[in-house]
Ligand SMILES: Nc1ncnc2c1ncn2[C@@H]1O[C@H](COP(=O)(O)OP(=O)(O)OP(=O)(O)O)[C@@H](O)[C@H]1O
């Protein structure tokens with residue numbers, strides 16, 4: 001059986017394919033997959049899922065390896081083996097608010113997709129906040145007065161800037177990471193080790 005690799009669909013998938021190709025792996029079946037969610041190359045079987053679901057497939061041993069953002073591991077803390085950072089998907093986690101606006105004197109309301117990270121960040125500061133969970137376009141929340149600020153990923157800062165927000169504090173740095181199913185790592189060591197070693201490139205793309 002070919003090793004199964006779960007990829008986070010979208011942004012990380014594209015960056016992974018560029019990286020994978022640079023290591024001389026065959027990627028044609030992956031770039032030509034259309035809407036297929038399960039694709040075989042000559043050496044591997046790939047499955048495509050949302051980040052948090054990648055961790056679920058790896059945790060349950062459906063996939064041997066997975067490519068997922070470090071933010072997802074920090075937020076959901078899945079029971080998987082976190083192998084090492086991959087040289088793409090770099091981003092930061094930041095608190096942001098509207099430019100020129102002060103925080104309220106009373107308890108802040110923070111909107112985020114990352115409620116656990118947000119909770120832990122403010123707890124560490126000894127600050128109690130109200131957290132509102134959103135699923136995306138979090139930058140809307142302060143503009144529309146749903147929240148005083150947000151906790152979200154920043155890469156170029158363009159989304160914040162174009163929506164009149166500024167970073168108040170950056171507190172975590174992430175990149176994509178290679179994860180593995182704990183028992184697959186032992187049982188399929190011989191097959192997985194060479195691919196894991198090849199993927200362990202330190203240089204940023
Ligand atoms: N702007 C960004 N720059 C760099 N990496 C990012 C950025 N946004 C997200 N990421 C990383 O890529 C991963 C996948 O993000 P992506 O936006 O493709 O999916 P998502 O956040 O689950 O949204 P969607 O609901 O559109 O699938 C994130 O978990 C994070 O690690």
Ligand SMILES: O=P(O)(O)OC[C@H]1O[C@H](OP(=O)(O)OP(=O)(O)O)[C@H](O)[C@@H]1O
Pocket residue numbers: 135136137138139152153154155156157158159160
């Ligand atoms: O600093 P930037 O380069 O502008 O990138 C940051 C944006 O990218 C991500 O959103 P994404 O595009 O994944 O959409 P989403 O808000 O629906 O998650 C993140 O949530 C920010 O909104």
